[in-house]
Every structure is written in C-alpha cells, then in structure tokens.
Amino acid sequence: MSAPTNVTKQEFQAEVRQILDIVIHSLYTDKEIFVRELVSNASDALEKLRHLQHTEKEIFDSEAPLEITITTDAEARTITFADAGIGMTREELVENLGTIAHSGSKKFLQALSETQRKESALIGQFGVGFYSAFMVADKVTVATHSWRQDAEHLVWESDGKSEYSITPSEDVSRGCRIVVHLKEEHAEFCEKSRVQHILENYSNFVPFPILLDGERVNKVEALWMKSKSDISEDEYKEFYKFIAKAWDEPQYRMHFTADAPLDIHALLFVPQENTELFGFGQMDPGVGLYCKKILIDPNPRGLLPDWLRFVRGVIDSADLPLNISRETMQDSSLVKKLNRVVTRRFLKFLEGEAREKPEEYVKFFRKFGRFLREGVVNDTDHREDLAKLLRFESSSTEPGTLTSLADYVSRAKEDQGEIYFLSGDSRTGIETLPYLEAFKSRGIEVIYLTESGDDYVVRNLREFSGKKLVSGDSDTVELPDPVETPAGEALSGEALEGLCAFLKDKMGDAADDVLAGNRLVDSPLAALSPEHAPTAQMREFMKAMNPDQPAPPVKVRIEINPRHPLIHQLAAARTENPELAELVARLLLDQALLTAGFLEDRASMVNRGYSLMETALKK
Ligand code: ADP
Numbered sequence: 001m002s003a004p005t006n007v008t009k010q011e012f013q014a015e016v017r018q019i020l021d022i023v024i025h026s027l028y029t030d031k032e033i034f035v036r037e038l039v040s041n042a043s044d045a046l047e048k049l050r051h052l053q054h055t056e057k058e059i060f061d062s063e064a065p066l067e068i069t070i071t072t073d074a075e076a077r078t079i080t081f082a083d084a085g086i087g088m089t090r091e092e093l094v095e096n097l098g099t100i101a102h103s104g105s106k107k108f109l110q111a112l113s114e115t116q117r118k119e120s121a122l123i124g125q126f127g128v129g130f131y132s133a134f135m136v137a138d139k140v141t142v143a144t145h146s147w148r149q150d151a152e153h154l155v156w157e158s159d160g161k162s163e164y165s166i167t168p169s170e171d172v173s174r175g176c177r178i179v180v181h182l183k184e185e186h187a188e189f190c191e192k193s194r195v196q197h198i199l200e201n202y203s204n205f206v207p208f209p210i211l212l213d214g215e216r217v218n219k220v221e222a223l224w225m226k227s228k229s230d231i232s233e234d235e236y237k238e239f240y241k242f243i244a245k246a247w248d249e250p251q252y253r254m255h256f257t258a259d260a261p262l263d264i265h266a267l268l269f270v271p272q273e274n275t276e277l278f279g280f281g282q283m284d285p286g287v288g289l290y291c292k293k294i295l296i297d298p299n300p301r302g303l304l305p306d307w308l309r310f311v312r313g314v315i316d317s318a319d320l321p322l323n324i325s326r327e328t329m330q331d332s333s334l335v336k337k338l339n340r341v342v343t344r345r346f347l348k349f350l351e352g353e354a355r356e357k358p359e360e361y362v363k364f365f366r367k368f369g370r371f372l373r374e375g376v377v378n379d380t381d382h383r384e385d386l387a388k389l390l391r392f393e394s395s396s397t398e399p400g401t402l403t404s405l406a407d408y409v410s411r412a413k414e415d416q417g418e419i420y421f422l423s424g425d426s427r428t429g430i431e432t433l434p435y436l437e438a439f440k441s442r443g444i445e446v447i448y449l450t451e452s453g454d455d456y457v458v459r460n461l462r463e464f465s466g467k468k469l470v471s472g473d474s475d476t477v478e479l480p481d482p483v484e485t486p487a488g489e490a491l492s493g494e495a496l497e498g499l500c501a502f503l504k505d506k507m508g509d510a511a512d513d514v515l516a517g518n519r520l521v522d523s524p525l526a527a528l529s530p531e532h533a534p535t536a537q538m539r540e541f542m543k544a545m546n547p548d549q550p551a552p553p554v555k556v557r558i559e560i561n562p563r564h565p566l567i568h569q570l571a572a573a574r575t576e577n578p579e580l581a582e583l584v585a586r587l588l589l590d591q592a593l594l595t596a597g598f599l600e601d602r603a604s605m606v607n608r609g610y611s612l613m614e615t616a617l618k619k
Contacts, residue, residue, distance in 0.1 A: 007167045012158075013099040015109055016131070020160045022112075022119050023134050031186065033247070034132040035198045038081045038178060040245060041130060042068045043206045045085025045175060047295040049147055052086065060087075060149050061174035067209040070199075072190040077182045079190050083208075084175040087146040093156050093166055097130060097142065105129055107280050114279040133178070134160035136186035141179045145172040201234065205242040207293065222293040224267035224314045228255055240269045244286060244312035248272045251364055254349045258341070262334070266342050268313035274367045276310075283309045289329070290316035300329055304339055305382070307375035308346065310368055315342055340381075347385045354389060354404075362402050365391045373457045387464050390457075392421075393448040395440060399427055405464045408445055412467075416444065421458055422472040423449035423537045433595060434523035435472045441482040441521045446472050455535045471535060473596060475528035475557040479519060486521055488563035491571055496562055499571045503558060506585045510593065512555045520561035524570075525588060527556040527596040536597020554598055558589065583612040 012020065046066050052059060064084035071080045088096060100106045105128050112119055133140050142156040153172040158164035180189075188194045192213050203210050203218035210218045223231060223239045240250040250269035258264045268287060276283055286309065288298045293316065297303075303315060317338055329335055354361040365372070375386045391402035396411060408419060420439060424430035430448050439446045449455050458469050470477060491499065496516055504514040511527070520526060529535070533554045534542065543551055560567055570588075573581035590605040599605060 007165050009163055009165045010094065010098060011163045015100045016098065016105075017162055019100065019105050019109060019128055019131050020134055023128055023131050024160060026119055026135065028119075028135065031135045032189070032198045034135055034180070035079075035189070035195060036202060037129055037132045038180075039068060039070075039199070039203070039206060039210065040242075042081055042083035042085060042176065043208060044298070045083055045087070046208045047298070048086045049084070049175075050294060051296065052147060056147075058149050059147050059174075060145060060151065061147075064174050065209075067211060068206065069211045070195065070213070072192050072195060072213055074187070074190050077184070077187055077190055078179050079182065079195065080177060080179045082175065082177040084173065085147075087144045087151070087175045088142075088154075089146045089148065089151045090154060090166060092146065093142070093144065093154060097156055098164060105131060107275070110280050111275075111278055131160075133180050136182055136189055137180045138183050139181040141181075143169060143172045143177040143179075145174050147174055201238040202242055204235075205239050207295070222290075222316070224255065224265045224290075224316055225293060231255075239267070240312065243288070243314060244269060244271060246271060246312070250312075251360075252349075252353060254346060256345055262337055262341060263318040264338065264341060265316040266314065266345070268311050268315075268342075268346060270311060270364065270368065274310060274370075276370070277367065285309045286312040288314050289320070289335075290314055291320040292316065292318050296320065297329065300335075302329065302339070303335060305343055305375065305379050307371045307379060308343065310371050311346070343382060344385075347382060347389070350389055351385075362391060365389070365402065369451070370453075373451070373453060376457050377460045383461065387461050392454075393427055393450065395431075395436065395446045395448070403447075405447075408447060409465050409467060411445060413444075416467075418468045418470045418477075419447065419464060420444065420470055420472045420477070421447040421449050421455070423455040423535055426450055433473070434520055434526040434592075437521040437523065438477075438479060438519035439472060441484070441486075442479055443483055444479070449537070452537065452541070455537045456541075459535075459538075470531075471529065473526070473529050473535075474531050475559075476531045477519075477528075482518070482521070486518075486563050488565070489568075490562040491516070491568055492562065495571045499567070499574060500560065502574055502581075503560070503585055503589065506582070507558065507589055509553075510556065510589075510598075511558050514558040514560065516562040517559040519559055520564070523561060524564040524566040525558055525560040525592050527589075527592040527598060528559055529554065529556060529596060529598075539597060550600070556593070556596060556598060558592060580612075580615050583608065583615055587612055 046068070050066060061084065066084060069082045073080070100109065108128050137160070139157065139159050143154070144156070145151055145153050153169045155167045155169045155172070156164060157167070182189055196212055196217060199210065199212065199217055204221050205223060206218055207220055207222070209216055209220060223235060236253055237249050240246060240253070248271060251272050252270040254266070254268045256264070256266055284299045285301055285304065286299065287304055289296045289300045289303050304311065315338060317334070319334055369391065372386050372389050376383050376390070379386070388404065388406060391404055393399070393401065394403050394408060397403050405419065422430050422433060422435055424433065427448055427450060430436065430450070436446060449458060455471070461469060463469060500514045500516065504511060507514065534552070539551045570581060570584055573584065587605070587608045590599060590608060593599040594602070594605065
C-alpha cells in the first residue's frame, strides 16, 4: 500500500544517523537521561514563549497554560511529554529534528571524533538531546504547532533508523506533544513512580509547573533568589545540573546578592571539566540573564567578558526592563554595569579560593587557566586582577608545583626591580638553557613559562606589582655580581677583543655585537634577544600560522663567558689552527642561535658538525 500523498518522508542528515546509531546501540546504562532531556527541551521552549509574550502581539493558542505535562500509559507502553512552548514549523522540524544544526549533539559528535573517550562516557557528559529518546523507544512522534498563527498543524514521526516523516494533522495545540513508544525492555519508563523518582529534585528548578499523570511534582524554585542559609548543598548541585545541562558536579560555586547600586542575584558555577581542552571548539556563554526570575536570554553575549564563557549559572536583576531585546542588550548601560560588578566579584571569589584552598585552586587552574590567560591578553580592565590568579612553575618550585607572581615578588630581594621569566617546552627544557645559570648563580628566581601562549600572555601583562616582566634571555637584563666569584681566569685584553671580532665576523648579519659578560657560568656563550623581539615560542606560533612566510629576522647579541675553557681554547686556536677555529666558532654560534630559537637553517648546522668531526679526526 502506498503512503498517503500528504506524508513527506525525509532522510536524516548523515551525522544524525550516526548519532542515532550510537544512541540505539550504546550500552550506556543511564537510559533515564532522556526524561531530563525532554523536560529540559520543553522548559526551553516555554521560556522562549514567555519571552515572546513580551514582544509579540499575536500568539497562537494564547490562553494555553505554560506548563509541562507528562503522561504515562502502561497499556500503550508510552510516555508523553507535552508543553505549550514555541512549537515548531515544518522548516524548524526539519532543521531541529533532522539535522545536527543545534549545539548539543554537534558537540557530542565532535567529541567522539576528537577524543579517545568512549561514546557512553560522552553521552553521560553531554547528553544527546532529543535523540536520547531513541535509547528507550522504537518510535517517537512529535505533534506540534508553532506559536505563529499561520503555521501548520504537524506530526513528525520516526523509528530512529534512517528517516522520518512529517504529516499535516488537525487540531494540534501550541507547543509540542512528544510520544515516546517504549521498547519492551524499557517498559519501566511508563511507571509513574519510576518517572517521579527521575524527576525528583531536578524538577524543582524547572521554572514551569510539571504535572505527572495529572499530579504536580515540582515547586518551581528560583534558587538564586533564596537566601543562602535556606539552600542545601544538594539543592545547589541539582540546580547546577539543571542550569548547565550537566551530569557532573560543580567545582566552584559563587552565590551573591546585592541591592545597591544595582539589584543583583547571581549564582555562578564552574564545571569540573573544561570541554575546550577536549578540542570541542569555543564554548557558548553559559550564564543566563533573568529579570525577576524570568529568562531574558539563556546565552547572552556581552553579559560577562568572553573569557568567562566557562562559567554556568544565572544573573538576575530586577532593574532590567523585561522587554529588553537580545540585539541591543550588549549596549545597555545596565548590562555593562552588571558585567563589571559580577566580573569583579567573581575575580575576588577566585582570589579567595586560591588563598584558602590553594591545592584545589591549582586543580582548577590547570583546567581553566587558559581562560584566565586569555583574559590577561584581551581584557585590559581586569588584567591586573587576573594576573594575580595566574600560576607558574619556577626555579624555586618543585617540579609540578605552581607559584603565583605575588609569591615570586614576596620572595625576591628588595632591590630586584624586575620579574624574570624563561619560556620553553618543559621544565627540563628551560633548565638546560644557558640563560638560567645567570640567575641561579645569583639566587634570583625565574618563572618558567611552559604552556603554549604563556609568553604572549606575559608580554601583554608587561608588569606586575610595579615590577617589569623581563625575559631571562633578553639583552637588557642587568644582574648583580654572582654570589660566588666564578672559577677560572677570564680571557682579557687583545686575546678577548680579537676573539669577539672574529666571532662577530662569523655571525654576519645575525648579530649586532659579540661581547664578553658575566652572566654565564657553565656555558661558553649565549645569544641574547633584543627586548621586544618575539620569543622563540612566539616565533614557532607565527610559523605555524604562516608556514610560507619566513619569521622576521632578529639581530641577537652574543655574550661570551670569558672564563670558559672552550673560549680560552678557541682564542688560542684562532692563531694556531685557524681552519679548526673557524669550524668551532660557526658551530658554537649555530648552537647559541638554536638554543635561543632563532636558528632557521638547521641542515647547515648538522653539516658543520660533520666537517668539524672530520677535521678533529684527521691524522
Ligand atoms: P539542544 O536542546 O541541545 O538544542 P535537542 O536535540 O534536544 O538539542 O533539540 C534540538 C532542537 O529541537 C532544539 O534546539 C529546539 O530548537 C527543538 N526542540 C526540541 N524540543 C522542543 C520542544 N519541546 N519545543 C520546541 N522546540 C523543541
């Protein structure tokens, strides 16, 4: 029998088929998550409708109550979720339930391809939204009518395999009515008590009444409006799960209220995991803007600085106009004020946590530090406060232990006017650099920059607590005498001058100057960078961004260690064995540039090494 002509059948987008296939075959045990996902979608749709009520005159079924009804039917083996939210037009049905244009499942798929995690762990972490219904169902129907007066009455239906159908219908009321036809083995979800149990706690934060088989199951609580003393730990945790659509527990929580100069009720959470670290792309801002418990925008840009996009939660201000439009929101001076007040409070909050529970703070910093670094670079207003929150390893910390710039300053001698840093791939990498010995021999601490982009952050910061941040390989560094007088006679006079001129000649355009200095202890020489030259890490980054473009040339200064035996020997060889002296000089200079990150032509260096070996082994 052929299908009636008014039925449109359509294939799911390939990515959706992939998700459905995973969802249906997954061994993920917490199948009950579909209940929360569908309730959460219903709640979102109702919030959107409530917002439209302030901006639109004509709304279909305008009298329909803003509530969610859940009905179980053991005989038919179904559970039905109905809401009087915004509903969907035909185009929206195709877009929302046939593709992965929306955020949740897109992230899930990205995560699957980019991490080694098991899909079942990911389902738990992200949820797969609407499609999770197919974990328990062999058929799902969605009867819907959009809030728009002239929209069609429609029924979407699918078995979750490869296609879905959309059929015009009659008399569908506004919103969505989703019937989940349960597989036999999942019949438990049409038992009222089982569903009630799933909804416990969680449902209280759904801002609309939920009726389960005609009985009200939730209180509708705006937790952020309550006083702290009336809220239990569990309530906070459940609320976080609700508001962040999360399945984990929050790492931090900040709840604060103010009434002057602005009325603010803010409840913010930091999740356990930074999903950007898994390579899922930029997070959307996750702090919703409310006015007197009514949602104005769930993901407003500009409410908080971009670098705070990892925070989830709610900011409610009774001073906001309810009909504020999302487009002009960012320009509103009130929103700017909210931004300033809440950001400051949050920074203070983190500072307090760092002071009181440093170990936990470091855990947080390891995962979320990149947002703070981003803030230092982009947010000049908060740069100083953010800088207090940065943590680094240093020459005074144990491997794996982090320190703050403030602690660095407190350990430094009074007359040390600068904060020194060195960057490299790792602690060991930095500790083998010749630059470090200059500081170690003088008992001066050096901050280790090992995270990619760290040196860019520090360059942007420029100073901390009145002290300039200076790279330890910079030619501007001026150091006191070493604590212990270095061993060995220093090369001097004509021998030294002659050697410097000889080396300068071999350097050609790569060096400004070759001079003797007192920085080095164990190394014969080092290349020092001009103060504002991009560091090695930055040059690597520039190369990665623009592989075809040569990195801009940098003229270094070569400092030689006049006490080093190799320098003495080289000075002597210059007259006794010029051929060998030249080979040694060139290789030494290559190595200095390599260490500084400025050597472009590595192949020539390797060849010079061979020539030197040949000469050395010549009978
Ligand atoms: P997400 O909620 O992460 O966007 P879902 O797969 O749960 O992903 O839902 C996809 C989209 O379908 C939603 O973004 C929304 O636009 C639409 N949708 C889902 N449920 C409803 C509903 N009850 N009412 C209106 N639209 C809905």
